[in-house]
Amino acid sequence: METSGKVIKCKAAVAWEAGKPLSIEEVEVAPPKAHEVRIKVLATGICRSDDHVLSGCISTVHFPVILGHEAAGVVESVGEGVTDLKPGDKVIPLFVPQCGECTSCQHPRNNLCVKNDLGKHRGLMADGTTRFTCRGQQIHNFLNTSTFTEYTVVEEIAVAKIDDAAPVHKICLIGCGFSTGYGAAVNTAKVEPGSTCAVFGLGGIGLSALIGCKVGGATRIIGIDINKDKFAKAKELGATECISPQDYKKAIPEVLLAMTDGIGVDYAFECIGHVDTMMAALQSCRVGCGTCVVVGVSPAADQISFNPKLIVTGRTLTGSVFGGWKSKDCVPRLVSDYMAKKFNLDGLVTHTLPFDKINEGFELLRTGKSIRSILVF
Ligand code: PAD
Ligand code: ZN
Ligand code: ZN
Numbered sequence: 209m210e211t212s213g214k215v216i217k218c219k220a221a222v223a224w225e226a227g228k229p230l231s232i233e234e235v236e237v238a239p240p241k242a243h244e245v246r247i248k249v250l251a252t253g254i255c256r257s258d259d260h261v262l263s264g265c266i267s268t269v270h271f272p273v274i275l276g277h278e279a280a281g282v283v284e285s286v287g288e289g290v291t292d293l294k295p296g297d298k299v300i301p302l303f304v305p306q307c308g309e310c311t312s313c314q315h316p317r318n319n320l321c322v323k324n325d326l327g328k329h330r331g332l333m334a335d336g337t338t339r340f341t342c343r344g345q346q347i348h349n350f351l352n353t354s355t356f357t358e359y360t361v362v363e364e365i366a367v368a369k370i371d372d373a374a375p376v377h378k379i380c381l382i383g384c385g386f387s388t389g390y391g392a393a394v395n396t397a398k399v400e401p402g403s404t405c406a407v408f409g410l411g412g413i414g415l416s417a418l419i420g421c422k423v424g425g426a427t428r429i430i431g432i433d434i435n436k437d438k439f440a441k442a443k444e445l446g447a448t449e450c451i452s453p454q455d456y457k458k459a460i461p462e463v464l465l466a467m468t469d470g471i472g473v474d475y476a477f478e479c480i481g482h483v484d485t486m487m488a489a490l491q492s493c494r495v496g497c498g499t500c501v502v503v504g505v506s507p508a509a510d511q512i513s514f515n516p517k518l519i520v521t522g523r524t525l526t527g528s529v530f531g532g533w534k535s536k537d538c539v540p541r542l543v544s545d546y547m548a549k550k551f552n553l554d555g556l557v558t559h560t561l562p563f564d565k566i567n568e569g570f571e572l573l574r575t576g577k578s579i580r581s582i583l584v585f
Contacts, residue, residue: 212285212295213239216246219585220357221566222342224272226264229567230356235274235347237359238339240287245367246339247299251376252279252355253580254569255384256411256481257505261350262570265481265507268329273348274340276355277303278384280376283367290364297369298376300383300543303351304529305366306536319534323365325352326529334363353383356566358585368539371547377582378554382542384530385412385580386419386553390542391531392477392503393420401425403474406464407447408489410438412556412580413503414479415445419551421475422446430467432460435576445555461491472498480504483512490514493523502527556580 216237221230240246258275260266283297293299303326307313310322325331331348332338339361340347340354352366370379381387389412393399405421407414410433421429422445431439431447439450449467456463465472472494478486481504490500500523519525533539545551559581561569572578 215239216359218358219563220274220340220342221276221563222272222347223262223275226262226271230275230570232564232566233342235357236341237357237361238341240285240339240361241333241335242288243290243364244287244333244361245290245293245299245364246284246286246359246361247281247301247367248284248359249279249281249355249357250585251380252276252583253380253383253385253412254566254573254583256413256573257384259570259573260481260505266329266505267508269350270329270331270348272342272345273331273350274354274357274360275350276357277301277351277353278380279353279355280370280374280380280383284359293364293367293369298372298374299367299369300380300539301353301355301360301362302366302368302535302539303353303384304535305352305363306534307365308536313534319532320529321365323363333361356583365536368536370540370543374543374547377560377584378557379543379546380582381412381553381556381580382539382546386416386556387533387539387542388503388531389413389416389418389477389479390420390423390551391533392501392528393417393475394424395532396501396526396528397475397477397499399424399426399475402427404428404430404468406430406432406473406476406489406492408432408476408478408485409480409504410442410450411479414477415442415556415579416553417477417479417503418442418445418447419553423551426475430464430473437576441555441579460488464492474498476500478502478504481506483510486512487514490518490523490525496522499524499526557582560584
């Protein structure tokens with residue numbers, strides 16, 4: 209059936225309010241307006257950032273909302289003026305867009321296009337409305353993407369065309385988790401051969417950072433997690449040692465110092481989202497040149513305070529969103545690199561579930577049983 213130009217009725221998981229399970233509903237998805245693209249979502253991952261909205265940790269998101277931001281699909285139709293995409297193209301929606309024109313896009317080292325919706329969480333398209341309706345009510349977008357739905361509409365600046373042969377059930381992770389962690393290591397930290405790295409948190413983001421550390425040539429990669437069930441996968445992906453804070457009386461920075469002959473680590477990655485582990489990661493870094501990269505998202509009101517001696521003595525505290533990648537340029541290249549086997553992210557997918565089991569997918573994440581669950585339609 210020709211759907212172009214028409215409203216599509218389809219299945220979506222609507223978050224009506226925080227703290228409640230998602231509700232599978234029939235939604236109406238309006239056709240794309242000028243410079244917009246309607247995408248048939250084929251596979252979408254569940255990221256901890258989606259759960260942060262449901263748990264209230266990211267409290268600025270407007271409800272009701274369709275969450276999800278890590279997906280792959282095909283273009284169903286395009287709005288007026290869209291020239292670089294056509295129906296049938298395989299694509300990844302981009303939760304950090306790349307307009308190509310703003311001061312951030314023009315800056316060689318800045319990937320945070322001003323058109324991102326990360327801090328403000330307007331949850332609306334550029335014209336101030338959304339394309340989703342359910343039970344007569346407008347439903348908000350999430351991070352320019354909203355992928356927990358069979359069809360979504362995104363701005364053309366928030367979609368990357370990728371290799372037609374790429375397996376959507378795996379490379380959907382390039383839409384967030386993989387690129388975020390991997391880029392934190394290869395772009396933000398620029399891990400060098402021979403270095404020692406520590407990865408705090410061995411979920412989808414941490415394990416992707418670990419893959420990046422390995423690709424960067426790190427000789428020692430120490431994984432840290434309170435859930436020891438994560439250790440086997442971490443070792444499979446390249447961790448040389450794994451430790452749990454619960455096995456030590458000493459604090460983790462002291463443990464890491466002892467493990468490195470008092471030197472500390474060259475690079476530490478915080479992939480959890482707690483201010484205390486961010487501090488521990490910074491304190492674990494080598495004096496004079498160690499770098500701590502914060503990737504985890506902490507509750508909105510949390511603050512860090514620390515003795516400036518930690519950084520005056522040459523440590524660097526930094527962070528990145530989406531691994532520092534300029535999204536529209538780099539996502540197609542990351543997919544090509546995956547196809548060329550420059551890295552393997554398949555091990556991050558622990559569960560593949562039918563879309564209707566989305567709440568089960570969230571439970572697997574919350575109980576620490578999954579790395580990434582992929583929902584398929
Ligand atoms: P996840 O829940 O799969 O992984 C977190 C891991 O941390 C789990 O294995 C936990 O067991 C472990 N953990 C929890 N508390 C501790 C602790 N005190 N000490 C050691 N380990 C602990 O989440 P994820 O990998 O999907 O996401 C991780 C964070 O990254 C999360 O805060 C998410 O919001 C953030 C994120 N940031 C970006 C970005 O662009 N910066 C993108 C996507 C996700
Ligand atoms: Zn994410
Ligand atoms: Zn821009």
